[in-house]
Amino acid sequence: MQGSILQILGIYILTCMIWGSTWLAIKIGLESIPPIISAGYRFTLASILILGVISIKKIKIQTDITAIKLYVSMAFFSFIFPYGLIYWAEQFVPSGLTAILYAVYPFSIAIFSFNMIPSEKIGINKIIGIIISFTGLYVIFSESFTGNLDNYVLGLIAVFISAIMQSGIAVSIKKYGRHLHPLAMNFYPMLIAGIVLLAYGFNIERQLNIKYDYKALFSVFYLALFGSLITFTSYYWLIKRVNIIIVSLITFITPIIALFLGWFFYREELSLHQLAGCLLVLVGLLAAIFGNIGKALKKKT
Numbered sequence: 372m373q374g375s376i377l378q379i380l381g382i383y384i385l386t387c388m389i390w391g392s393t394w395l396a397i398k399i400g401l402e403s404i405p406p407i408i409s410a411g412y413r414f415t416l417a418s419i420l421i422l423g424v425i426s427i428k429k430i431k432i433q434t435d436i437t438a439i440k441l442y443v444s445m446a447f448f449s450f451i452f453p454y455g456l457i458y459w460a461e462q463f464v465p466s467g468l469t470a471i472l473y474a475v476y477p478f479s480i481a482i483f484s485f486n487m488i489p490s491e492k493i494g495i496n497k498i499i500g501i502i503i504s505f506t507g508l509y510v511i512f513s514e515s516f517t518g519n520l521d522n523y524v525l526g527l528i529a530v531f532i533s534a535i536m537q538s539g540i541a542v543s544i545k546k547y548g549r550h551l552h553p554l555a556m557n558f559y560p561m562l563i564a565g566i567v568l569l570a571y572g573f574n575i576e577r578q579l580n581i582k583y584d585y586k587a588l589f590s591v592f593y594l595a596l597f598g599s600l601i602t603f604t605s606y607y608w609l610i611k612r613v614n615i616i617i618v619s620l621i622t623f624i625t626p627i628i629a630l631f632l633g634w635f636f637y638r639e640e641l642s643l644h645q646l647a648g649c650l651l652v653l654v655g656l657l658a659a660i661f662g663n664i665g666k667a668l669k670k671k672t
Contacts, residue, residue, distance in 0.1 A: 379613060382608060383609060385605060386602050386605045387621050389602050391632065393594060393602075396590050403582040403587035404591075406458035408572035408576050409458060409572075411564075411567075411568030411571075413594045414450055414561040414568065414599065416595035417595040417600050418557075418559075418565055421554060430555045438548075442563075443563070445540055446564050447563075451563075451567050454568075456532060456533040460529040462526075463526040468527065475531060479535050479538035483542040484616060487542050488546050496661065497659045499659075500657070500660070501655065503658055504620065510645075510648030512626070513644075538619070541610065541615065542615060553605075617659065617660060620660075623652050630645065
């Protein structure tokens with residue numbers, strides 16, 4: 372059991388680290404490629420990479436009726452609509468505001484989980500932990516809230532809807548997708564998402580300036596390999612083994628990772644205000660996890 376705990380912890384941390392860097396990679400890519408086309412390239416390339424891996428490892432893609440329903444639902448409500456909205460919103464909404472609003476994800480996970488999977492115990496400690504962590508995230512980015520929020524209304528709505536959609540699909544996968552391989556289950560959804568987003572993107576964004584420079588290539592490849600293949604496989608692997616609310620708390624950690632990456636690579640200033648917020652997030656995470664590790668970890672299927 373100790374080995375599995377360490378494995379789960381390692382994959383949890385890896386997922387947080389990579390996803391914490393994807394916001395920056397998206398921003399870099401948007402300097403060269405319009406948002407919908409950029410997301411389309413990302414998921415098309417990711418599906419090709421996934422196909423290569425599952426072919427080499429001879430992993431079977433399940434095609435039962437439940438799997439097909441999940442693939443279609445994932446394609447539209449985990450990738451096409453949410454990421455189309457996120458990429459579009461990233462053009463207008465400051466990253467701090469995006470992080471705060473997307474942090475409704477754990478709250479939404481708790482609501483969906485309560486209604487769809489009664490056996491997934493929420494517990495008062497998890498609710499308190501979510502609230503504390505959310506407060507910490509607000510403290511971190513509150514200094515950056517300048518200007519009129521009315522300018523970001525549509526972008527903020529897009530981020531909010533994206534979080535709700537993805538939380539619903541995550542709980543559905545937890546309930547109905549236990550028989551699916553965490554890597555193979557991403558192939559069809561990402562392939563469908565890539566094709567749809569590229570078709571739609573080239574239809575509405577073809578007149579925009581597209582530059583296939585090193586920024587575009589880096590962004591697409593990094594987001595396809597690390598931000599899609601590795602992270603989504605890891606995330607779905609975790610969902611099968613860990614209480615889904617604990618997994619959803621990754622949403623609170625990734626903005627902090629992004630904050631420290633900015634400090635490390637770009638020498639961006641870290642204030643005491645922000646460090647206090649990071650501490651609050653950590654306290655919230657400990658409150659959510661403490662005393663529930665035994666219940667949170669599930670037996671491997």
